[in-house]
Amino acid sequence: MIRVAIVDDHAIVRAGLRQYLSEQVDLRVTGEAANGREALELLRGGEVDVLVMDLSMPEHGGVDALSAIKARVPELPVLILSGFPEAHYATTLLRQGASGYLNKECDPEDILTAIRTVARGRRYITPAVAELLAEGLSGDSDKLPHELLSERELQVFLRLAKGETVSAMADSMCLSVKTVSTYRSRVLEKMKLASNSELTYYALKNGLIQ
Missing domain, CATH: 3.40.50.2300 (Response regulator)
Incomplete structure (x- = not known):
């Protein structure tokens, strides 16, 4: 069973x-x-x-x-x-x-x-x-930007895209505000985006959030 x-x-x-x-x-x-x-x-x-x-x-x-x-x-x-x-x-x-x-x-x-x-x-x-x-298997060249994120970076990306603040994320993920801010910077850099609003637009455009 x-x-x-x-x-x-x-x-x-x-x-x-x-x-x-x-x-x-x-x-x-x-x-x-x-x-x-x-x-x-x-x-x-x-x-x-x-x-x-x-x-x-x-x-x-x-x-x-x-x-x-x-x-x-x-x-x-x-x-x-x-x-x-x-x-x-x-x-x-x-x-x-x-x-x-x-x-x-x-x-x-x-x-x-x-x-x-x-x-x-x-x-x-x-x-x-x-x-x-x-x-x-052909490498990273054909991957979308969000597919290059680590597990933790993906979590932070999706939360930011949904409008969650860095401080709220720090509380719920049991991380310091500085650590979450570092992840946010990495996400923006890897995805070649400049702001949270661009993250949200990307997530909506690619069907990653509803």
């Missing part, structure tokens, strides 16, 4: 997934959470074999949550089920520890296959993601 936890800020999505997964004899939903913070609380119980998680969530979104989860439970498979197309986040999150990435428009059967695959300790790679990974 594979124990699955669902992390999504939409109750209707969690209910639909729970119903669908409960119809499978080898799967059991053992927990639900509406954001990354609640997901971390769930994991304290230890009753989870696979975490199925959305990316776009308030209060500790998927990118931040993945980092925190892998730091606490590095061996836990995390399957990202997102409304964002694979091209926007898949390769970056796979590099940062996700076991698989699916777009919410996928065939429901793909979700079952993905859960069973990552539960066996393997990665689940769709043909679209495999193509993106293959393209990435």
Whole structure:
């Protein structure tokens, strides 16, 4: 029996997934959470074999949550089920520890296959993601600027793009204001942008925030 936890800020999505997964004899939903913070609380119980998680969530979104989860439970498979197309986040999150990435428009059967695959300790790679990974082997020249950011830089970039202040980020990420400011400077330099508003425009233009 594979124990699955669902992390999504939409109750209707969690209910639909729970119903669908409960119809499978080898799967059991053992927990639900509406954001990354609640997901971390769930994991304290230890009753989870696979975490199925959305990316776009308030209060500790998927990118931040993945980092925190892998730091606490590095061996836990995390399957990202997102409304964002694979091209926007898949390769970056796979590099940062996700076991698989699916777009919410996928065939429901793909979700079952993905859960069973990552539960066996393997990665689940769709043909679209495999193509993106293959393209990435050609080097950094074809990558978009945000794909060159480190895990922490990506977190800071997305928070800045959503309008979060440096001081608020420092509090929530348990970092000093100086450290966050340094990350902000690195992000702007790597992405060749000049201001937070340009970061926001870039994120919206590339479909990285809604």
